[in-house]
Amino acid sequence: MPTGVAIRDVREQLFDAADRILLTAGPDALTSRAVTTEAGCAKGVLHRHFTDFDAFLADYVLDRVHRMDAQAARLTEAAGTATVVDNVADALTALFGSVAVAIVALVTFRDELRARLRESWPAGVPVLTEGALMIAGYLEDERARGRVPADADVDTLAAILIGTGHLLFADRTGASPEPAAVRHMVSRVLV
Structure with missing residues (x-):
């Protein structure tokens, strides 16, 4: 140029x-x-x-994390509609179908980047942490509607869903998991 x-x-x-x-x-x-x-x-x-x-x-990483706000808003709006399993599976597919999996690898790959991120992001990998917060907030909304058991530990469930979802999508060079596989995983975690 x-x-x-x-x-x-x-x-x-x-x-x-x-x-x-x-x-x-x-x-x-x-x-x-x-x-x-x-x-x-x-x-x-x-x-x-x-x-x-x-x-x-x-x-760049923090900008992409902040872009998740729109996805979190859509998930919150979905509370009370469709099924909890479908809504969570769709949210995980949208999250990990984006550049998020590659960002996780990038953060893991670069020590200096992790050090820089710690200056403004206290713990965890930003994309995964924000994703867990998004899922936990949604599950809390569904718990308030009675669609998730009252005694459910939504924070732990969200962390498990994000971690397991990441494992399903982690091979960025292979085919993405089938929607049925994502829904099966979500249904097993939420049982």
Whole structure:
């Protein structure tokens, strides 16, 4: 890209490029050069907006976590509709069908990124932690409606669902699990 040409929404352009790289080539391929090449801009653009590549990655991960707010809102709105199993299975499929699985691998892969994230995210892997909070909130809503047993430990159930869901979807190079397999897992956990 020629020098002096303004780039609109540069952060979003760089974050979208990171998504594409993670989804197609995985965390090993995510470098500053790969991101700027994919975004169609000079490498210096990234460094003008972020102190270093790990600062870029930390902002990227947190941005993608905050995007889960819309998914959490949709899940909350689904409380009392369809079945609890279907709603949770659909939420897990949407979560892990996105770039989330690759982000988990990225956070696991890069020590400096984890250190940066600890500055603003106290524990856990952000995507997984936020996903567990989303599922727990939904299960709490369903418990209040009587669709989940009153004595259910929704926080533990949510953590189990996120962990087991991640295991189902973790092989990003293979086929995604069949919807029936996700629903079966959810139904077994919620029994």
